[in-house]
Amino acid sequence: MTPHDVRTTVTGPTAGLAPGYTQANLIAVPVDLAYDMLLFAQRNPKPCPVLDVTDPGSPHTVLAPGADLRTAVPRYRVWRYGELTAEPADATTHWRDDLVAFLIGCSFTFEQALAEAGVPLRHGPNVPMYVTNRQCRPAGGLHGPLVVSLRMVPAAMVDTAVRVSGLMPAVHGAPVHVGDPSALGITDLAVPDFGDPPVAEAGDVPVFWACGVTPQAVLMASKPPFAITHAPGHMFVTDVPDSEYRVG
Amino acid sequence: MTPHDVRTTVTGPTAGLAPGYTQANLIAVPVDLAYDMLLFAQRNPKPCPVLDVTDPGSPHTVLAPGADLRTAVPRYRVWRYGELTAEPADATTHWRDDLVAFLIGCSFTFEQALAEAGVPLRHGPNVPMYVTNRQCRPAGGLHGPLVVSLRMVPAAMVDTAVRVSGLMPAVHGAPVHVGDPSALGITDLAVPDFGDPPVAEAGDVPVFWACGVTPQAVLMASKPPFAITHAPGHMFVTDVPDSEYRVG
Missing domain, CATH: 3.30.2040.10 (PSTPO5379-like domain)
Structure with a gap:
């Protein structure tokens, strides 16, 4: 399976799929929460190593230029005030123009x-x-x-x-x-x-x-008005070889 | 020399001083530019690996809890609209309550x-x-x-x-x-x-x-209204052992 195959056909967890490619956690928050989210990630680099941040409203990332972040994740979670309100396979109808998406490294990689x-x-x-x-x-x-x-x-x-x-x-x-x-x-x-x-x-x-599910525990604890994440284990599979993130 | 010694007595470049301790570049910008700065750093992790970000107005960092960022750097640069306007040894009179300071890893480390x-x-x-x-x-x-x-x-x-x-x-x-x-x-x-x-x-x-002087080239190119940085080579010496940032 290629990363593209995973993004377009898989509906379950992504461990072991598209081996050799980087997998990412997703958390998308309204732009007025984006600085806090980016700062939280910077302050907690073990659970939240940031691989990319999108421009507000854009569903596109440099990690997989052809992918649409609203549909490429096998399963999403929609959060309101810290409560899980939906778990759709397609987030298009939930996406908003003010969302900034954070792609965070995943240990599957x-x-x-x-x-x-x-x-x-x-x-x-x-x-x-x-x-x-x-x-x-x-x-x-x-x-x-x-x-x-x-x-x-x-x-x-x-x-x-x-x-x-x-x-x-x-x-x-x-x-x-x-x-x-x-x-x-x-x-x-x-x-x-x-x-x-x-x-x-x-x-x-x-x-x-x-683990990159940490931001979801943060949503539950901090209760911001709105966010969209992946469902745990259902990752965004990027086009970036895992070797790109190997040092030494 | 201990890191504290360097922070309180040195007025020149800091290469080779307090060996074994992490050194950092400084760029402080008004809070309304902080998200752009943090995002710029995330998008350019080779020149801008962020070690800490302060809360607005605070001159204190977890990297050296006893230090005052307004005085602990041997020499500062004050920038207005991309122009270098002062190069003081003490930044106290230039500091503002809305400044967010970014400490960025330095190769001296x-x-x-x-x-x-x-x-x-x-x-x-x-x-x-x-x-x-x-x-x-x-x-x-x-x-x-x-x-x-x-x-x-x-x-x-x-x-x-x-x-x-x-x-x-x-x-x-x-x-x-x-x-x-x-x-x-x-x-x-x-x-x-x-x-x-x-x-x-x-x-x-x-x-x-x-190099962590990259943000200074960015100030010259982008011309934001105000910023304070270290002078190149005149680093903030932290209390963090360099081994903290060694992997593998």
Whole structure:
């Protein structure tokens, strides 16, 4: 599948699709909230590494010049005052001329590099994601907790997973935590807040990466009047090779 | 010298001072230009990797909690409509309550890592800096050319210099160009636009890094009503160890 194929045909989660291409989280907010959102992202670069910001009203991004952000994401979430009000497959009727869209790096992007380095990917169509007890650094009217994604990694491969993902800071980089979930305030790994339950084998260690669903937790906490996001795991697949975001 | 020593006593360029600590470029703009500035930085992460953004009017940054941004920089530049109007050692009387300060990573930060890797640092108190013929990606009312810093590197060490700096993307990362200056529109290496002339030995290759003086070239090109910056090479020395910005 090419990125274009994913953008035009897929309706489910995008993990493992169009391998080798960068995937992105979406959060679109009215222009009067755009500075707070961009500042929030700058102040929280682990969960919110910004890959592109559109001009107000434009549904186009340099990350995939031919794509329309109103239709290219498999599933959207529409938010009003912190409440999820719709989850459409097409956001065209919800889009507004004053929306500024932020494309934020997604950890699906480094999964190809993890696999090439021999780190097995246990999860199914979607990763497990959890709201943590860590608060992000606020910006203007925006505040909220850090969300993380989980991958179960064989103990002997944790160092490889840290090193490989650490070289891709624009798609969340190295893990924020390895081991005990309770250190993040996660009480039951089997019940993620978003995505699929984890799949583990004997000797696996839970490894947590900062997650681009964090802005959705921020919407729930901060309750701005309006926003459109992707649905967790249902990413915008760009035309940018993942190598573009690999350093070192 | 500690970072505090540099901030309180130095009046010249800061290259090589307080080794092991992160140095930063400063650009402070009125709040109504802050979104354009932050967006410009996001769209041009090589020259403008943002380390912190202050709240409007605040002269304080998380990068050095005890420091006052109005006095901690060795020398400032005050800009009105794209013209340099003053170059004070203390910016207190020029500071305004509506200013938002951006601290942007500086390549002085990776010089310690270069030196540890065996790359000799030829330059004197300041590096040579040049305005190039490459245009940055515009944002709102802000546009202008890329500025680069130059280090002359022995040919056999260029790969090391690329690798070591490439692991520090928040302080400009890998070079933007190696070799022929004319590819960047630079006609005479001996006459930099800012800083000191280069010092070279036989067999050296010119290596160019994106530079945090770029926002000053943007001020000259875009002519906004007001801004305060550092003077090139006269950096804000933070309390943050350089290892904080090293990945991999």
